[in-house]
Amino acid sequence: MAIRWQPVALGTSHDSDALLAFSGDRLVAVVSKLGELHDELMGWWFVEATFEDTYRGHVNAFEQLSDVEAWITKMSV
């Protein structure tokens, strides 16, 4: 499943730099880029929201966007 990313600004006071993740025309996740507030996780991608129970899992922060894509693909199988 190829993920299409679309930049978006979240209405939050922290980590508002974000991406919408689309699978085809379906919005499957929202991920934000973690800022300096998060020390060693700064620059990582955090899964803010998913829309199906099957996407739920322990891990919700990833160093690379490609890791987020792999996670979404694995979770949606």
Next chain:
Amino acid sequence: MPDNDAGAFSAFIEKLKRLGPLDEADVAGISNLPSRIEMGRSGHLLVKEGQRVEFCCVLLRGYACRSKMTREGRRQIVSFHMAGDILDLQHLFLAQADHNVQLITEASYAWIPIKSLRAAVRNRPNIGEALWRDSLIDASIFREWVLNVGQRDSKTRIAHMLCEFAIRRSAAGLGSPDHFELPMTQEQIADATGMTTIHVNRMLSELREQGVIRRDKRIIEIVNWNQMRQIADFDPAYLHQAA
């Protein structure tokens, strides 16, 4: 099993005294309970879900939590505990552990044989009443936590957890409610509030930015209790002035 040092149970006795009147014979009855005192490191599992239990555990120093796990390994912390707390009073009458009890700091604790504690409850009605009240307040705290996790927003959950910890810690004689070091990690706070560590970090930062708390890593100072109470939706009535 050797008798414990009579002073070892002082925090436990002080807690029971807050729960109900104890006379000298009651205090002696608790002090003379046989026990095995141990020390453990952070993360040490005291009681495992499913285990058959023959001892009750009293925390003498340090901090612990109770938790349950989902089948896929997600943990919900259902309570935090401090010196003087009896961690698994339910085992007085329930043979099998239905949750985990784990240290979150280095700690010392005493194992009391259930038979001996039952005898103390039977022979000293004041002890029985205090323990019964402790169990009821435990249930009240659990109800408040269900409300916290189920219905409150992220910032309120964190603020409520901090308020409760500050008040209980102070009641246990462990220091000022205004300024304290959190014994729990952000991951443990996340597991107690049903949030992610990222959200915990964000909400602690928002409380700091609002000027309600000051924070230096795990050191928390509650700068404005009135505002903190409001944000936290915190009414200590559920603690029944004794927890």
